[in-house]
Amino acid sequence: MIPSGTEISSSLYGAWRLIFVDDEAMAHFNVSIEGFWRSFFAAxxxxxxxxxxxxWPAPVAEGVTPWEPDPFMAGLxxxxxxxxxxxxxAVLARLFELTQNYIGYITAFNWAGALIxxxxxxxxVMTxxxxxxxxxxxxLQLPIFVFV
Known part of the structure; x- marks a missing residue:
């Protein structure tokens, strides 16, 4: 269930290319059922x-209340x-008749999460x-969340 190094690097490159709306980006993902399950390695x-x-919560901007997460709840x-x-x-894909794109979408979504x-x-760490x-x-985080 662990993807090969080649599959990981290809998938991360595909996620990178998706940022630039590259028409060929999806070719870098393994969109088989096996590739779908292996994409969860991105977690x-x-x-x-x-x-x-x-x-190790980062320091917050002046005047902002710090977030103190419960580690168990955050992990869950x-x-x-x-x-x-x-x-x-999956439910939405069925509802809108998009099941043919589901595996590719989740595979790309998972790898994009790892890239981001x-x-x-x-x-x-720099903070x-x-x-x-x-x-x-x-x-600096803003463009990551806006454009990715």
């Missing part, structure tokens, strides 16, 4: 960002987010290290 690649955010939410969203998407987590992790202020980190 492991996104996990370091999640752990840093939960275990992380796991459920990787399970519930694909289930809801990497720059966010870097920004989070903790004092290289970036909380305000600067927020400004």
């Amino acid at each position: 492991i690649l996104a996990l370091p960002y999640f752990l840093v955010v939960i275990i 939410a992380y796991i459920l987010s990787w399970i519930i969203f694909p289930m809801v998407a 987590a990497q720059p966010l992790l870097i920004l989070e 903790h290290a004092g290289v970036l202020s909380a305000d600067a980190a927020a400004v």
